[in-house]
Amino acid sequence: MKVVMIPSGFKECLDAEEVAYSMMKGARRFDPFIKTEMIPMIDGGEGFAKAIIKIKNGELIYKDVIGPVGEKVKSHYGIFIEGNKRTAVIEMAAVAGLKLVPSFQRNPLKTTTYGVGELIIDALDMDVDKIMIGCGDSGTSDGGAGMAQALGVQFLDDEKQVIPIMGGEDLLKASSIDTTHIDKRLCGIPIDVACNWTNVLCGKQGVARVFGPQKGAKPEEVETLSLALEHYAMLIEQSTKKNVRNSPGSGASGGLGAGLLAFADATLHRRFDLIMNYIQIEEKIATADLVITAEGSLDFQTPNGKIPCEVARIAKKNNIPVIAITGTIGRGAELNYDVGIDAYSSIIQRPVTLKKAMFKAPQWIEESVEGILRHIGVGIIMADRKTLSERELSYDNKINQA
Structure with a gap:
């Protein structure tokens, strides 16, 4: 047998x-x-970067970045070379995963994906030709707004003041989005995202209601977070003309999928379809x-x-x-x-x-x-x-x- x-x-x-x-x-x-x-097997969550880099005989790069609760954490991403092309492999769980959120601080209204954006910028500094991101095991629900801020996106309040590093609830403070300062190197860099295709940002099956409680949100906080993500989707549509409310995968990793769609022009993939290109x-x-x-x-x-x-x-x-x-x-x-x-x-x-x-x-x-x-x-x-x-x-x- x-x-x-x-x-x-x-x-x-x-x-x-x-x-x-x-x-x-x-x-x-x-x-x-x-x-x-x-x-x-990996599904884009914990172990994603190390597994792909091991298969591709690449190199892991370690970097201190802002973690999900706003404090520095030691994270990593990898780079492998194939056909003279350099591909960066980023694992959101390694920088904004649930395991990095202490149990007494598990509140998705507060946590941020800022460090994910920092890793993307660092990968751009390494002159990569392509970026692959694994979405899974997240401890955040900020819609990828923190990631976007690290890329140069500015969220402005009613007085046109820039809002500092944001958690999910801070999305309600924003009245507009300024994308003019976004890192220009993102243009022309393909970004492929392995994500749960069934997760969407908004609505009854939106990420706040489905996954908010798993990340520590109380019922009233789930409703606040749901309203914040609806508001966020409206601002994204106003500033980028992209409707991410119910796009497949937009709710991945607390809405990081939506942020990657809106601000990094990423392509979201069914995670198993993308990963099967590397693990037969x-x-x-x-x-x-x-x-x-x-x-x-x-x-x-x-x-x-x-x-x-x-x-x-x-x-x-x-x-x-x-x-x-x-x-x-x-x-x-x-x-x-x-x-x-x-x-x-x-x-x-x-x-x-x-x-x-x-x-x-x-x-x-x-x-x-x-x-x-x-x-x-x-x-x-x-x-x-x-x-x-x-x-x-x-x-x-x-x-x-x-």
Whole structure:
């Protein structure tokens, strides 16, 4: 039996490579000689830049920039060379991710994407020919306004005064946008963004209402943030003639997608489509007897472009069974059956605090994979016995007929 393991990371706990390693250890606990292949997957979130740079033999560049709560953080991006073209790979999670927002400061009305813009400027200083940005695991909901400010965009209040570094709620203070000071080097530099295509900036399914609570917003703050992003979209349309309210991907990373569309003329892509240009998995899935995937939380959002279901869709083309393991099973998890996941289970074995669950995750991932394979092993034994019994019965019938 060959098992191909294609996990994503467990947010704020383990990256995809760490999850894959624990899965492989679990498989070897079942059978030291089992055929396995690990393919740690990235979706634009944590680990995106390092993974792409590793694949492309590029270089990581470290830089201190403004983090999501307005304080300096050590971040990074990468550059690789291909066909005499220099491509920068920026991961928004490495500069404005949720993991960089202390739990007591998790309020998307306050956090900023300013550091994302600083990394873009630094990449331009390195004379890159192209920029690729991964959107995911964000701790912000400023619509990319902070990023835009770092690029030179100015947000003006009623008195035409420039508003300093902004969080989501500060968008309500702006009465106009001045784009005349934006860095001119952005013209002609292609920017490709890997994002969740289903996330939009505004409306009932807008990023404030869908993801605001996950980032620490209370119900009244969600409404404030929703109004602020609606106002922001109106200002963008007035200043750039671009309507980003419901553009696919505009809500990615707290609306960073909208900011990149409006001020950097970026092209947004379904994250899996863009990433598949760098990580080839179809041929490897086709050779598997079983695919095991993984994600920190499996729920109604998973079918909307997240790794487990994208992996499952590919596997189903080849009639390969797919099992998912997860940290938590959330509302609407059963929807994942409809997109190709045949079974799923949580690694959590008993009631436990989040802190302990995160500490025990590597061990529990191992044990979960071992348990899955042992269950499958029992099924194989039962199937073999049934086949043997049917053969014996057929043989007895032939003898009797003779």
